[in-house]
Amino acid sequence: MATPLVESTPTQARPSRTWVGVLISAGLVVLMVTSLFIGVSDVTPASLLSADDGGRAGFLLVVSRIPRTVAVVLVGASLGIAGLIMQMMVRNRFVEPSTTGVTEFATLGMLGTIILTPGMPVMGKAAVAAAFGLFGTWLFLQVVKAIPVRQLVLVPLVGIMLGGVVGAITSFIAYRLDLLQSLGQWSQGSFASIMAERYEYLWLAAVMVVIAWVAADRFSVIGMGEDFATNLGLNYRRVMAIGMIVIAVITACVLVTAGIVPFLGLVVPNVVSLIIGDNVRRAIPWVAGLGAVFIVACDILARVLRFPYEIPLSVIVGVIGAAVFLWLLLRRRSRAH
């Protein structure tokens, strides 16, 4: 449903931000409602209101459709925020958990719990994955210190190399233990198996988003370096730790419920910064909203392209995300040296 834009009176060059905000909100509502009524079973507004099927449609809606839609929105919002925080802390536009080895470390932790303690409750698995992700974040930050700031593109390059090494170790272990196919099944991003009682950890990610919102401007200050931040009266180490925990917990919660969703945390904050500039505090709700819109749209695509089968969400996000990432990379050539 397109909101009619202002008629063609010559306005300022940039679209009014309020309008874009309204568009994003409206788009999100429309997409979420659409998402509720897509699926193999017949759930339509009409079948919900009629009492013919003994409440089957309503039951499906509550048990499967609503949880799925909520989960998708939470994943999109929190991944966007994780990317934004990481970009602030490293002062580099091209990083996010999946291009820096954080996601790979969390996956390794998850594989470890599956091998060593198969009966562990999901909360425990998420905790181990978060601990590994935290180590990965710390490792990456150590590495970044050694890279000259001006070499913008080298930072994600080294991060991807790091992720490649950890990913190779993970798949090697899985290969030796014949777990490769199941690793592929649960680590590839998809919302196909989300039901009620299966996604509640994502609210933890939502809590992290709130923390990030509260502490937003501190992250951009610590991106300036330890001395600078300390001079402004910030407890550098504490803020750094908070940022790392936010990133690791979001990564782990998303991994446990939905799997690996590539590029979202990289693409969304960059697009937002093109629209409204670099004020982090103001960017946070935008990033969360646009992240949700992007991923709900991708999830709907994943469900309708080969109806009644589903395409894994990460394929759609990977393809669209890669295209946008390339465009971002090649757009500002002069600054990417």
Place this chain on the structure above:
Amino acid sequence: MLTESSTRSAGAGRAGDAESAAHTGRLPATARGVLASWWACPAVRLGLLATVVVALVSLYFFTDVPGSLAFALKIRSITVLAMLVVATAVGVSTVLFHTITANRILTPSIMGFDAFYALIATAMVFFLGSAGFLTFDALTLWAAQLVVMVAFSVFLFTWMFAGKRRSIHLMLLVGIVLGTFFRSFTEWMQRMLDPLDFQVVTDAMFASLARPDETLLLLTGILVLLGCAAVVPLLHTLDVLSLGEPVAVGLGVNHRRVVMMLFAIIAVMIAASTAMVGPILFFGLIVANLAYSCVGSFRHRWTLPAAVGLGMVCLVGGQLLLERVFGFGGALAMIIEFAGGLFFLSLVLRKGAR
């Protein structure tokens, strides 16, 4: 940057002492001094390395022969030749890559050669079934993979270097993103395979040095040799390149042309060896970095052969250990990859990303 710290260490090391001794005309008085100045010479170190390689290969050839020696030799020489081809391709291409990118912790594999390899293997199994894939002519498959990988690299270089000047790092990142793009499709296809077919794909995805097809070995060997022959006239240019791009351009190197040529050589070598034995990602890191520290010089006439020699030491020595001591010879490539990954992590933590 490998230039600053390394040239200083090479200049201030024992090589420097020996040179200064030679310049001032004071000969080293003691035998120890003679030995030290000998030891500082890269050629001597390279000779020692070659001796070690020859010793390991003869050990592998002539010990633990179960039946007829001639038969054992025939089989083992094919294995050793395959190792030589892989060690050369990986060692040379990694050192060249380090020189081009001015960075010692990257490998050419980052460009996503393995992504293409996986895509082709998965697509074949997906459309032909595992039986069709396994009976498919190995030579055709090898040629198809080689052509696709080289075409991708050439496309990437020409696109990134056409017209405006672009940074090498940016080009690598674009290559990686494209790799992720293709990996998405690969994963999707893999999800729709039944477990048996999936097993076939994953077995193809892990490098194996077990007896390769002899025709493939010959062809790959020829390509790798051609690549080496193309590098020989560039040796001095490479030394200038490692001073960094601005300096190299100032000294009259046609930077873009040389880099394009080197990338083409790297692409052919890596693509050929990947198509023969499967993706090898981190092995080159160990070999190249050990070569720098082992030779004590950064001149490519020493580091390139040293990298190849060290590659042989790793492969033949590793195979000896696994086969004769631990009793399983099949997992060599995987164990070396694993070691390479751990080596990378330690390198990053010790030296940072330079």
